[in-house]
Amino acid sequence: MERNWWKEAVVYQVYPRSFLDANGDGIGDLRGIIRKLDYIKELGVDVIWLNPVYQSPNDDNGYDISNYYQIMDDFGTMADFDELLAEAHRRGLRLVMDLVVNHTSDEHPWFRESRSSRDNPKRDYYIWRPARNGREPNNWRSFFTQSAWEWDETTGEYYLHLFSKKQPDLNWENPEVRREIYRMMRWWLDKGIDGFRMDVINFLAKPAGLPDAPPADQPSVFGGPLYANQPGIHPYLQEMHREVLSRYDIMTVGETGFVAPEHGVLYTGADRRELNMVFHFEIVDTPAQLDLPLLKAIWGKWYHGLKEGKGWNSIYLNNHDQPRQVSRFGNDRQYRVESAKLLATLTLTLPGTPYIYQGEELGMTNVCFETIDDYRDIEMLNRYAEQVAAGRDPQTVLAGLRPKCRDNSRTPLQWDDSPQAGFTSGEPWIKVNPNYPAINAAAAEADPGSVLHYYRKLLRLRKQTPALVYGDYRCLDEADPFIYSYLRTLDGERFWVLLNFSDQPQTVALPDELRHSRRELLLANYPEAENCGAVLPLRPWEARLYRMAMESGSAERA
Numbered sequence: 001m002e003r004n005w006w007k008e009a010v011v012y013q014v015y016p017r018s019f020l021d022a023n024g025d026g027i028g029d030l031r032g033i034i035r036k037l038d039y040i041k042e043l044g045v046d047v048i049w050l051n052p053v054y055q056s057p058n059d060d061n062g063y064d065i066s067n068y069y070q071i072m073d074d075f076g077t078m079a080d081f082d083e084l085l086a087e088a089h090r091r092g093l094r095l096v097m098d099l100v101v102n103h104t105s106d107e108h109p110w111f112r113e114s115r116s117s118r119d120n121p122k123r124d125y126y127i128w129r130p131a132r133n134g135r136e137p138n139n140w141r142s143f144f145t146q147s148a149w150e151w152d153e154t155t156g157e158y159y160l161h162l163f164s165k166k167q168p169d170l171n172w173e174n175p176e177v178r179r180e181i182y183r184m185m186r187w188w189l190d191k192g193i194d195g196f197r198m199d200v201i202n203f204l205a206k207p208a209g210l211p212d213a214p215p216a217d218q219p220s221v222f223g224g225p226l227y228a229n230q231p232g233i234h235p236y237l238q239e240m241h242r243e244v245l246s247r248y249d250i251m252t253v254g255e256t257g258f259v260a261p262e263h264g265v266l267y268t269g270a271d272r273r274e275l276n277m278v279f280h281f282e283i284v285d286t287p288a289q290l291d292l293p294l295l296k297a298i299w300g301k302w303y304h305g306l307k308e309g310k311g312w313n314s315i316y317l318n319n320h321d322q323p324r325q326v327s328r329f330g331n332d333r334q335y336r337v338e339s340a341k342l343l344a345t346l347t348l349t350l351p352g353t354p355y356i357y358q359g360e361e362l363g364m365t366n367v368c369f370e371t372i373d374d375y376r377d378i379e380m381l382n383r384y385a386e387q388v389a390a391g392r393d394p395q396t397v398l399a400g401l402r403p404k405c406r407d408n409s410r411t412p413l414q415w416d417d418s419p420q421a422g423f424t425s426g427e428p429w430i431k432v433n434p435n436y437p438a439i440n441a442a443a444a445e446a447d448p449g450s451v452l453h454y455y456r457k458l459l460r461l462r463k464q465t466p467a468l469v470y471g472d473y474r475c476l477d478e479a480d481p482f483i484y485s486y487l488r489t490l491d492g493e494r495f496w497v498l499l500n501f502s503d504q505p506q507t508v509a510l511p512d513e514l515r516h517s518r519r520e521l522l523l524a525n526y527p528e529a530e531n532c533g534a535v536l537p538l539r540p541w542e543a544r545l546y547r548m549a550m551e552s553g554s555a556e557r558a
């Protein structure tokens, strides 16, 4: 398999709004990030991915861009950005930007022109359709609830928006649109950025004729699969590769909902000249109740689908759109520290480029706001309003929406136990999680047993272990509901990952093939790993990483 820096890299995702506020206005900013570059570097990651920092009216926290060539006022200036880039590079950190080109803000000058008259030269930059029988052109719903079509009085037509009505979809069939986007991408790459995370990139090509979506069980994603992976997407991405990406030494990761490994191969196969890797949703879309065999099956399927250079994957359990991983897949109460470390062990040893979302390295948890007034996320607010308007009890609606709400991961990063967790000297744009006096970076720094110190050790270890990047992967217990045990093997080196995904102690019988190998414990999340004989007892959420000798010999105490 070809070796590439972006396969070996570990990415740290910064959500600028909630990272650190340097000027006291309650909103995180670029100067805040500059201040914490040493913290990020020390963690041991290689790349920073910044959520959108472009000019935006913030209907969807920056995913509604009104000027691709300017920095959002809340976040600072282009001079701040240039300094951030230079300072990151000076520390050997690369910087990847979010690329949001399925849609713009309705306040983007292109859209202002487009909506001004039917014969405006920019009319065709967006997707306009006349009414059908006095109603929307089709039955599509937006991801943020309600119709994906908005009626525009001025010209008497509807425009398409798969997200909020302030995020009109661009018309990628128009070559002028594509040229403008490529020009903009080159402008940023010429500045020296190191790649793009591409927002809903597999939605760019719309289905021919914009047909009605078949009825779906989940009305909120009505039409979702229809919006994705249309055949036209591949020529667009190949053109983008030819015109832009191939000219730079960069990394690209496509956010791609509704994909299976068959699609992954098309988007990421090296010979395809499209993207380096994708974020699929199959793990984060599993049911709320942890189903370990299902998770193993998904990771296994993706590994086998992409192995031997057929493609490349990314590994993540949370981000700014998902609940906190320790709350979702671990136990954020009694075993918060243990399960946060176990999940780190998992994501940093599975095949694929790992992504760490800010605060994950501290074991930050979901938040539970008492009232809807404390929530900020447009998706949450729209869903709440829709369900309450339909007559449901507001408290029940709130309780139902909380676990998956995007604000769970958008509360400010908890730096210390001073007011507002040291995030701001002002009033934060969203409330700080009240658990900050106990869970914060300063406390983690001072505690050698903290989640933070564990991440640092694990990242150092990963750096020295090519098998964790390029090694074969083999699951040893696909059906076990609590234990996840797998091998990573490369060039005569073999590593064994052993994880107990439960609140109860478990025992693991040593598989025959490992019974006679010498083993060396490299890392564990309990102070002393018990390690006797052919049966290993594992404590709740215990995680171990062993180096296993390839040749047989007598088992050694760790």
Ligand code: NOJ
Residues within 6 Å of the ligand: 060, 063, 100, 163, 199, 200, 255, 320, 321
């Ligand atoms: C995916 C982004 O991650 C999410 O935050 C955003 O709301 C939508 N795309 C729309 O841009």
